[in-house]
Amino acid sequence: MAHDELFQNMADSVISGDAGSAASLARRSLDSGIPPLQSIDNGFVRGIRVVGDRFGAGEMFLPELVMSAEAMKAALAILEPELAKGTGARESQGEVLACTVQGDIHDIGKRIVCTMLSANGFRIVDLGVNVKVDRFVEEIKQRRPDIVAMSALLTTTAPNQKKVISRMIEEGIRDDYIVMIGGAPTSRAWAAQIGADGHGENASEAVRVAIDLMARKRAGTLRDAGHGKKSRNDTPAGDTPTPSPDDGVAAAGPRQP
Amino acid sequence: MSRPDRPDRPHPEPGLRSITFRPDECTTRVPAGTTVYEAAAWIGRAIDSTCGARATCGKCRVRLREGELLVTPADHEHLNSDEIAAGWRLSCTAEVQHGTIVEVPRLMTAPKTAMTGTGRPVLLDANVHKVHLRLDQPELDDQRSDLQRIRDHLRAAGFACNAGLDVLRLMPAALRRHQFDVTAVLCGEWLIDLEPGDTTGECFGVAVDLGTTTIVGTLLDLNDGSSRGATSALNAQVVHGSDVLSRISHTMCHPEGLSELQAMAAASINGIIDTLAQGAGVPRDRIYEMTVAGNATMIHLLLGIDPEPLSIAPFTPAITEPVFLPAADLSLTIHPRGRLYALPALGAYVGGDIVAGLLATSLPREPRLRLFVDVGTNGEIALGSDRRAVCTAAPAGPAFEGAEIACGMRAVTGAIEEVRITEESVVLRTIGERPPVGLCGSGLIDAVCQLLRRGVIDASGRMLTIEQARRTLPPSLAERVVEVDGVRAFVLAAGERDAKAVILTQKDVRQLQFAKGAIATGIQVLMKEMKVSADDLDEVLLGGAFGTYIHPAAARAIGLVPAVSLDRVRAVGNTAGEGAKIALLSTRERKAAEEMPRRVEYIELSGRTDFNDLFMAALAFPPPRC
Numbered sequence: 089m090a091h092d093e094l095f096q097n098m099a100d101s102v103i104s105g106d107a108g109s110a111a112s113l114a115r116r117s118l119d120s121g122i123p124p125l126q127s128i129d130n131g132f133v134r135g136i137r138v139v140g141d142r143f144g145a146g147e148m149f150l151p152e153l154v155m156s157a158e159a160m161k162a163a164l165a166i167l168e169p170e171l172a173k174g175t176g177a178r179e180s181q182g183e184v185l186a187c188t189v190q191g192d193i194h195d196i197g198k199r200i201v202c203t204m205l206s207a208n209g210f211r212i213v214d215l216g217v218n219v220k221v222d223r224f225v226e227e228i229k230q231r232r233p234d235i236v237a238m239s240a241l242l243t244t245t246a247p248n249q250k251k252v253i254s255r256m257i258e259e260g261i262r263d264d265y266i267v268m269i270g271g272a273p274t275s276r277a278w279a280a281q282i283g284a285d286g287h288g289e290n291a292s293e294a295v296r297v298a299i300d301l302m303a304r305k306r307a308g309t310l311r312d313a314g315h316g317k318k319s320r321n322d323t324p325a326g327d328t329p330t331p332s333p334d335d336g337v338a339a340a341g342p343r344q345p
Numbered sequence: 346m347s348r349p350d351r352p353d354r355p356h357p358e359p360g361l362r363s364i365t366f367r368p369d370e371c372t373t374r375v376p377a378g379t380t381v382y383e384a385a386a387w388i389g390r391a392i393d394s395t396c397g398a399r400a401t402c403g404k405c406r407v408r409l410r411e412g413e414l415l416v417t418p419a420d421h422e423h424l425n426s427d428e429i430a431a432g433w434r435l436s437c438t439a440e441v442q443h444g445t446i447v448e449v450p451r452l453m454t455a456p457k458t459a460m461t462g463t464g465r466p467v468l469l470d471a472n473v474h475k476v477h478l479r480l481d482q483p484e485l486d487d488q489r490s491d492l493q494r495i496r497d498h499l500r501a502a503g504f505a506c507n508a509g510l511d512v513l514r515l516m517p518a519a520l521r522r523h524q525f526d527v528t529a530v531l532c533g534e535w536l537i538d539l540e541p542g543d544t545t546g547e548c549f550g551v552a553v554d555l556g557t558t559t560i561v562g563t564l565l566d567l568n569d570g571s572s573r574g575a576t577s578a579l580n581a582q583v584v585h586g587s588d589v590l591s592r593i594s595h596t597m598c599h600p601e602g603l604s605e606l607q608a609m610a611a612a613s614i615n616g617i618i619d620t621l622a623q624g625a626g627v628p629r630d631r632i633y634e635m636t637v638a639g640n641a642t643m644i645h646l647l648l649g650i651d652p653e654p655l656s657i658a659p660f661t662p663a664i665t666e667p668v669f670l671p672a673a674d675l676s677l678t679i680h681p682r683g684r685l686y687a688l689p690a691l692g693a694y695v696g697g698d699i700v701a702g703l704l705a706t707s708l709p710r711e712p713r714l715r716l717f718v719d720v721g722t723n724g725e726i727a728l729g730s731d732r733r734a735v736c737t738a739a740p741a742g743p744a745f746e747g748a749e750i751a752c753g754m755r756a757v758t759g760a761i762e763e764v765r766i767t768e769e770s771v772v773l774r775t776i777g778e779r780p781p782v783g784l785c786g787s788g789l790i791d792a793v794c795q796l797l798r799r800g801v802i803d804a805s806g807r808m809l810t811i812e813q814a815r816r817t818l819p820p821s822l823a824e825r826v827v828e829v830d831g832v833r834a835f836v837l838a839a840g841e842r843d844a845k846a847v848i849l850t851q852k853d854v855r856q857l858q859f860a861k862g863a864i865a866t867g868i869q870v871l872m873k874e875m876k877v878s879a880d881d882l883d884e885v886l887l888g889g890a891f892g893t894y895i896h897p898a899a900a901r902a903i904g905l906v907p908a909v910s911l912d913r914v915r916a917v918g919n920t921a922g923e924g925a926k927i928a929l930l931s932t933r934e935r936k937a938a939e940e941m942p943r944r945v946e947y948i949e950l951s952g953r954t955d956f957n958d959l960f961m962a963a964l965a966f967p968p969p970r971c
Contacts, residue, residue, distance in 0.1 A: 244593055244594045
């Protein structure tokens with residue numbers, strides 16, 4: 089009962105982006121002997137999910153999202169070391185290697201997606217913007233993440249998402265990874281066309297898709313339905329994404345220079 | 346070093362030299378090595394010249410009063426030693442190396458000037474010249490070649506001349522058929538035709554604003570600078586996307602895409618030339634030159650140059666230099682040997698259209714500190730004065746053009762362009778006074794500004810919930826706050842009978858915040874760079890079609906422009922078109938345009954570490970003014 093109220097306060101501290109209060113709630117939960125994992129899952133993560141949904145509806149905006157992420161970080165900074173000490177280390181949802189593709193220097197949208205994935209328990213390596221195709225493929229081979237995530241904000245750079253996938257096929261490593269894409273000019277249709285496994289319309293959808301794809305990977309059903317091997321080995325129909333009416337920019341954030 | 350009148354302004358660039366023209370006592374600063382003639386052209390001062398600064402007419406003399414101007418071979422050719430000793434120099438070869446004061450003789454003839462749309466008179470000094478030649482017919486004792494005969498005559502009139510193969514081929518017959526009584530048509534120094542008899546009265550050019558969406562052309566009489574008609578047409582390329590990136594992506598994935606888009610641009614311009622020529626009763630072969638102002642992508646496509654590198658980091662244009670070539674090379678149908686001049690660009694995203702804007706507003710050539718903003722998918726911004734000027738491009742996205750807005754549309758019939766929200770009601774004005782069908786950019790800004798004022802949206806951009814609205818708003822407004830598919834919205838027009846409702850959603854407000862935030866960030870970066878604040882701005886100029894329709898008060902209320910008093914915000918109209926006209930009417934102004942890349946610094950936003958922080962801060966709306 090008292091715990092429920094505490095968890096609610098934790099969620100609220102993330103929603104209102106109050107890092108100070110998030111940190112003190114985290115400390116208080118440790119003092120009262122609540123297992124850190126419970127505080128994370130029942131408190132703070134619930135908050136960040138609300139933030140994701142509200143951001144998707146335009147109700148919350150970038151600056152608030154950044155503050156919420158800061159609050160989340162402040163809480164985790166206190167809880168995670170305790171987790172490591174105890175038995176209940178927080179199980180990673182998966183490892184994500186992210187970048188904005190070659191020729192594209194948009195940063196904000198990709199950072200939001202990384203922030204939301206990280207808040208939801210994914211471990212993120214963000215290689216930044218304008219990451220050359222060759223380098224990205226090398227990094228994939230070296231780091232061996234679960235998910236490869238690529239952002240492209242320009243019609244003219246989205247083809248580089250396809251280039252990465254083609255290179256992965258050439259190197260025979262395509263099926264070792266989950267490939268996710270996002271960004272204003274991309275769509276579910278574009279993802280299917282270039283043989284990506286998933287597409288996030290906005291940051292919270294990206295999280296849902298990532299969790300779902302990881303679950304299917306663990307269950308061994310990833311390659312059964314949807315974007316199977318067959319479609320990937322076919323030559324994709326076109327070279328750039330076709331605009332569709334639902335190509336919003338929520339996941340992408342603003343166009344930066 | 347700081348001037349007493351503006352102690353807070355940055356110091357002039359170390360490489361700049363001051364030059365003062367008497368008797369007007371106007372001063373400017375130019376890079377060392379600039380000729381006196383160019384310096385005068387830069388600030389729009391008239392120095393007599395018929396050869397266009399080619400050191401052949403000898404008319405552009407000025408007298409050195411202070412400082413030093415080295416004597417050049419051209420001085421010896423056109424001036425005697427007494428004149429040189431007295432300080433006379435040809436201004437077109439005299440280079441400013443130190444602070445200099447010169448005296449400019451009064452013009453012997455009153456120069457013709459033309460008014461342009463920006464209200465700036467331009468000294469008429471077209472690049473096209475027609476010279477009526479009554480040549481001596483060849484005799485056994487005068488066996489000069491036809492070309493030499495023409496050249497000798499033209500040189501006496503102060504003109505140099507080159508002739509291409511095409512005109513050489515028609516020259517002998519043209520001279521002999523008309524008993525050596527012809528009119529030479531010079532485009533710059535290119536001889537492009539020999540017309541029978543005296544046709545000097547008919548001399549025309551076309552100035553083109555080659556926009557991504559709309560192309561505007563003006564037919565000008567180059568003898569007196571008067572306009573003989575203006576018309577506009579949709580750029581035929583729009584079928585391949587509304588913004589420059591989709592055009593570029595079309596060239597990337599279709600092998601014929603580039604030539605297709607080149608042909609479309611040419612066809613659109615040819616259509617405009619046709620309309621103008623027919624409307625004015627002017628034959629197309631009396632149109633000898635055209636000037637084009639366009640963004641870098643449009644110019645690349647018109648020239649048939651691969652634009653792909655423009656669209657991908659690090660965004661390199663193939664050329665930013667001005668282009669002067671036969672119009673027929675691009676399938677443009679003016680005089681068959683007429684020429685096209687395209688204004689230079691400052692960078693991949695600050696193109697010839699903005700150089701034209703800087704020409705039309707004279708922003709980098711006047712002492713006032715001014716901010717110029719051309720609001721569009723790419724917001725181009727320039728800030729400065731004749732002491733220093735900087736520019737940048739802020740990618741605002743298409744929100745201002747109605748894209749990615751739930752009920753957004755272009756500024757066409759039925760678009761809401763004005764919104765007033767009172768305690769009781771919402772008053773809308775639409776284009777063409779028709780029932781509202783959507784929101785164009787100015788309507789969007791107006792709507793958000795009014796909702797901010799009524800407290801329906803707070804400074805962070807958040808819209809009231811339905812419950813909050815019921816508690817705090819008068820009922821007539823509260824009932825307009827609704828939720829559509831989980832997203833809050835404000836109903837602007839309920840949509841009676843067949844009409845569909847026009848709403849402004851929470852997401853639309855966010856899109857507007859992104860767009861205006863990008864432009865406001867660009868402005869802030871430039872103001873930081875120049876170390877000035879909003880209070881220092883003498884004027885804020887809003888360019889482009891959008892700048893004309895936007896309400897200055899609304900633009901300021903949402904933070905699109907800095908907080909300056911409204912009497913300092915001015916719409917300057919289609920400055921790209923005006924700049925193209927000015928470049929067509931005056932070679933001196935053309936030279937000034939070619940100086941812009943050297944005089945206006947391009948600041949790349951994406952290279953800046955402070956961009957993200959400034960952008961985050963610029964997303965919010967400014968606090969309401971009392």
